[in-house]
Amino acid sequence: MAKARSKSRRRIVAWSKDDVRTLKELAKAKMSGTGVAKKLKRSRGAVAQKAMKLGVPFRSVKRKRA
Numbered sequence: 001m002a003k004a005r006s007k008s009r010r011r012i013v014a015w016s017k018d019d020v021r022t023l024k025e026l027a028k029a030k031m032s033g034t035g036v037a038k039k040l041k042r043s044r045g046a047v048a049q050k051a052m053k054l055g056v057p058f059r060s061v062k063r064k065r066a
Contacts, residue, residue, distance in 0.1 A: 013042070015050060023047065024056055033058045 019040055026036045036058075037047045051058060 020050070020054065023050060024054070027051065027056045027058055 022040060023036060026039060031039075033047055033051070034044055037044045040047065048058075050056075
């Protein structure tokens with residue numbers, strides 16, 4: 001008997017210009033990555049990856065210093 005598929009499948013949602021603008025505004029306002037993710041209804045990982053690609057720093061991201 002075949003396994004029943006889970007109903008919670010991942011959706012790939014493209015980033016709109018408004019989403020990117022909101023991401024930048026909230027990061028500038030020193031909101032955490034988790035807070036931004038909740039506001040945009042996306043995962044923390046998706047927000048972190050997009051921020052990295054755009055070069056947007058978050059206060060909750062720890063970086064190594066040389």
